[in-house]
Amino acid sequence: MVPALLTDLYELTMVDAYLAEGLHEEAAFSLFVRRLPTRRNFLLACGLEQALTYLETLRFSPGELAWLESLGRFSRQLLDWLEHFHFNGDVHAVPEGTPVFGQEPLLEVVAPLPEAQLVETYLINQVHLQTLAASKAARVVEAARGRPVVDFGVRRMHGEDAGLKVARAAHVAGVSATSNLQAAQRYGIPVAGTLAHSYIQAHDDELAAFRAYVHRFPETTLLVDTYDTLDGVRKVVALAKELGPDFHVQAVRLDSGDLASLSHQTRALLDAAGLERVRIFASGGLxxxxxxxxLAHQAPIDAFGVGTAMGVSEDAPALDMAYKLVEYAGRGRLKLSPGKVLLPGRKQVFREEWDGVASRDMLACHDEVLPGRPLLRQVMHAGRRLEGASPPLTALRMHAREELTRLPLELRGLEPARPPYPVAVSPALSAAKEQVVARLREQLPAH
Amino acid sequence: MVPALLTDLYELTMVDAYLAEGLHEEAAFSLFVRRLPTRRNFLLACGLEQALTYLETLRFSPGELAWLESLGRFSRQLLDWLEHFHFNGDVHAVPEGTPVFGQEPLLEVVAPLPEAQLVETYLINQVHLQTLAASKAARVVEAARGRPVVDFGVRRMHGEDAGLKVARAAHVAGVSATSNLQAAQRYGIPVAGTLAHSYIQAHDDELAAFRAYVHRFPETTLLVDTYDTLDGVRKVVALAKELGPDFHVQAVRLDSGDLASLSHQTRALLDAAGLERVRIFASGGLxxxxxxxxLAHQAPIDAFGVGTAMGVSEDAPALDMAYKLVEYAGRGRLKLSPGKVLLPGRKQVFREEWDGVASRDMLACHDEVLPGRPLLRQVMHAGRRLEGASPPLTALRMHAREELTRLPLELRGLEPARPPYPVAVSPALSAAKEQVVARLREQLPAH
Known part of the structure; x- marks a missing residue:
């Protein structure tokens, strides 16, 4: 069930006032990121599925309504309205797994003002988290140059919901598997895992631990760095000799120390023992x-386990994401607060491509027809999800992969692209903005 | 209901192997942070309540068991064991709201090895999040020097659960109120909120918007920076004249621009109009x-709304928190992985104080009696929470306030204290470590 109270108090007080004033004409809100973090050349849109589920299922239970009433702040009119609330609006959105840039709407909600206002907090909460996570994960996947990346981050993700949704977003972005059983069950993500140091430590002898674990899980990955990494590898080699044809260990895992040097030495030890087919898995603060x-040091690592840094998007754990009123009662709306640029009205984004590679995005009014591929499409009408709005996760993952290959190569690098990807504003949208600014300035005293 | 599958695959494979081998003697695991982030002079322990609830209520449902079975990885023995699982161990912990330092256990689990292993991922997931959040919030509260701080962060916290738990942790750390209705309902935290720019924008005229909102909520806070901050303040003044004795607005909110300069000018405008009692509330990327x-610029701000930076602990969005086996079958356990120091055995922390101010912590073996105040105490026996283990939130908040005032003043500053707070290791614990290291080194080849 959707937590209807997971919202900011002011959404309800504003709705209360809108109802009192009869402000229920159609509004359009844009959800977008103002500016990308320094080390993001693009964001990967994600979280639309959860946004649509929320809009379809948001209801206030009798218990929630009673509690709201007990606050003594709200009108009977609001409480009655909430009791019968269901969302009736339209949504236009960029498909999950599509790269987007600053100022570009990830989704737009068009609904009577109170409805569109009410859903702000939760929509941001969900789309923010998954877009943040997918954007970070895409960088890790790119860095791994085709080698599998496994999500190990659930323990330090921010709580239960992040534990689920970040795993989902990372999978959309190209992460191959997760250690997280709940995410695997919920979303059908492949699950992966080896063993922890505690297992080795609980045994009085490391080789005995390896032997016991392999007896139970013959095709496992053995963690070799509990005491001394290369000594651990030698014990794996000893176990291979001991077991002969019954040795089916798939990989060794290095989790600490100088992974570049250790992986080279590990590869040499394994190869010298005829264990060329045993792979090297690296993890530990990656x-x-x-x-x-x-990989720049030619480390012979076959796969990576990445945890905390990807799980919390450590270098940029938040995006400057906003949900802003851009149109009400047929008129474009803006605010003029310094440093917070806003463009009025509903929008479309046209991605112009040359030879299959994106060359420029054009932010336009929603009804313009311009060269390029329009990114926003309608996914909900009158509160109902449209057909095709929710592709399966495998399709989203494929879509993300395709879209990422259509980005200019320098954008997919880890460093800030110079110049950044160009996002232009169409003449019609610029003119619309000037018009609204002029209208608003008329109200202000001359400076 | 506790999500039993929110765990790493390897917890279950390890338990499977432990059961196969009959490794079910008593184990002790320590949950601690290895090193504090650079800009943290202390951490504020938080999240124990959720950890204890998890341990008391963790059960595997038939649906979860069926799904686990469908993976084809697990033994019948494991599945049967999970079907009848409930946690029977003991827990010793530092009370929520207590400052802790690197290497100090926040909690220790003592239980048969498979039970203590199984709960690792979720315990870290919950204690990590709240300790992270409380530690960041304590800094914001300290910086505000007694002025109320309101949590505005739910929209960009990492998902639903973080939206709840971060608000709880911030309240323990001294944050006065939250904009988050669900956290307010769940934990009894005072709720606060004003209005958003969208409300102002939806009206054709800013003064008309103020008038309408105040009609519905006379004692509200008015957001004045939608178009021009000082012009907005003048409109509040105009409204005060218009309403006379019916004007009850409590505060104006500044949300953008140069808050230091704007707050001084706003104060002057309000005071000149005889509105000395109207307070100034500041928010916007704080x-x-x-x-x-x-505050160093003497900005006349009476309260702060703090959102994203506090809500995601932006400068340090994760802690190097681990849950490590330190004892099994009566023997201290370690790993020797480079860069990851571990101390064997169950522990106690003695906080030595001079004149009511903490002077040094002593990490000791759990059965030592040393000078100072012991921080860890038993909170669970045989799977049952002990009386007094879960004080109400108001008591935790009071405890945190008291404990924080007992820290040396330089530790409560925002910059790294030089030298950092001293954490010593008792001779007995040092000796225990040397003994375990010597035992483990015997197995390793000479270097």
Missing amino acids: DEDEVARL | DEDEVARL
């Missing part, structure tokens, strides 16, 4: 920079 | 540094 650095 | 900077 992020996209460390993965890139390891 | 963190502890910005709050401190504003």
Whole structure:
């Protein structure tokens, strides 16, 4: 069930006032990121599925209504309205797994003002988290240059819901598997995992631990760095000799120390023992920079387990994401607060491509027809999800992969692209903005 | 209901192997943070309540068991064991709201090895999030020097659960109120909120918007920066003249621009109009540094709304928190992985104080009796929470306030204290470590 109270108090007080004033004409709100973090050349849109589910199922229960009433702040009119609330609006959105840039709407809600206002907090909460996570994960996947990346981050993700949704977003962005059983169950993501140091430590002898674990899970990955990494590898080799044809261990895992040097030495030890088919899995505080650095050193690592840094988007744990009123009662709306640029009205984004590679985005009014591929499409009408609005996760993942290959190569690098990807504003949208600004300035005293 | 599957696959494979081997003697695991982030002089322990609830209520449902079975990885023995699982162990912990330092256990679990192993992922997930959030919020509260701080962060916190738990942790750390209705309902936190720019924008005229809102909510806070902050303040003044004795607006809110200069000018405009009692509330991208900077400029701000930076602990969105086996079958356990120091055995922390101010912590073996106040106490026995283990939130908040005043003043500043707070290791614990290291080194080849 959707937590109807997971919202800011002011959404309800504003709705209360809108109802009292009869402000229920059609409004359009845009959800977008104002500016990208320094080390993001693009964002990967994600979280639309949860946004649509919320809009379809948001209801206020008798218990929630009673509690709201007990606050003594709200009118009977609001409480009655909430009791019968269901969302009736339209939504236009960029498909999950599409790269987007600053100022570009990820989704737009068109509904009577109170309805469109009410849903602000939760829509941001969900789309923000998954877009943040998918954008970070895409960098790690890019850095791994085709090697599988496994999500190990659930323990330090921010709570239960992040534990689920970040795993989903990372999978959309190209992460191959997750250690998280709940995310695997919920979303059908492949699940992966090895063993922890505690398992080795609980045994009095490391080789005995390996032997016991392999007896139970013959095709596992053995964690070799509990005491001394290379000594651990030698014990794996010893176990291979001991078991002969019954040795089916798939990989060894290095989780600490100088992974570049250790992986080379590990590869040499394994190869010398005829264990060329045993792969090397690396983990331990990895992020996209460390993965890139390891591969730049030709580290013979076959797959990466990435945890905290990807799970919390450590270098940029939040996006400057907003949900802003851009149109009410047929008129474009703006605010003029310094440093917070806004463009009025509903929009479309046209992605212009040359030879299959994106060359420029054009932010336009929603009814313009311009060259390029329009990114926003209608996904909900009158509160109902449209057919095709929710592709399966495998399709989203495929879509993300395709869209990412259509970005200019320098954008997919880890460093800030110079110049950044160009996002232009169409003449019609610029003119609309000037018009609204002029109208608003008329009200203000001359400076 | 506790999500039993919100765990790493390897917890279950390890338990499977433990059961197969009959490794079910008593184990002790320590949950601690290895090193504090650079800009944290202390951490504020938080999240124990959720940890205990998890341990008391963790059960595997038939649907979860069926799904686990469908993976084809697990033994019948494991599935049967999970079907009948409930946690029977003991827990010792530092009370929520207590400052802790690197290497100090926040909690220790003592239980048969498979039970203690199984709960790792979720315990970290919950204690990590709230300790992270409380530690960041304590800095913001300190920076505000007694002025109320309101949590505005739910929209960009990482999902639903973070939206709840971060608000709880921030309240423990001294944040006065939250804009988050669900957190307010769940935990009894005072709720606060004003109005958004969208409300002003939806009206054709800013003064008309103020008038309408105040008609519905006379004692509200008015957001004045939608078009021009000082012009907005003048409109509030105009409204005060218009309404005379019916004007009950409590505050104006500044949300953008140069808050230091704008707050001074706003104060002057309000005072000149005889509105000395109207307070100034500031928000808009604030963190502890910005709050401190504003107050250093004598900005006449009476309260702060702090959102994203506090809500995601932006400068340090994760802690190096681990849950490590330190004892099994009566023997201290370690790993020797480089860069990851571990101390064996169950522990106690003694906080030595001079004249009511903490002077040093001593990490000791759990059965030592040393000078100072022991921080860990038993909170669960045989799977049951002990009396007094879960004080109400108001008591935790009071406890945090008291404990924070007992820290040396330089530790409560925003910059890294030089030298950092001293955490010593008792001779007995040092000796225990040397003994375990020597035992483990015997197995390793000479270097």
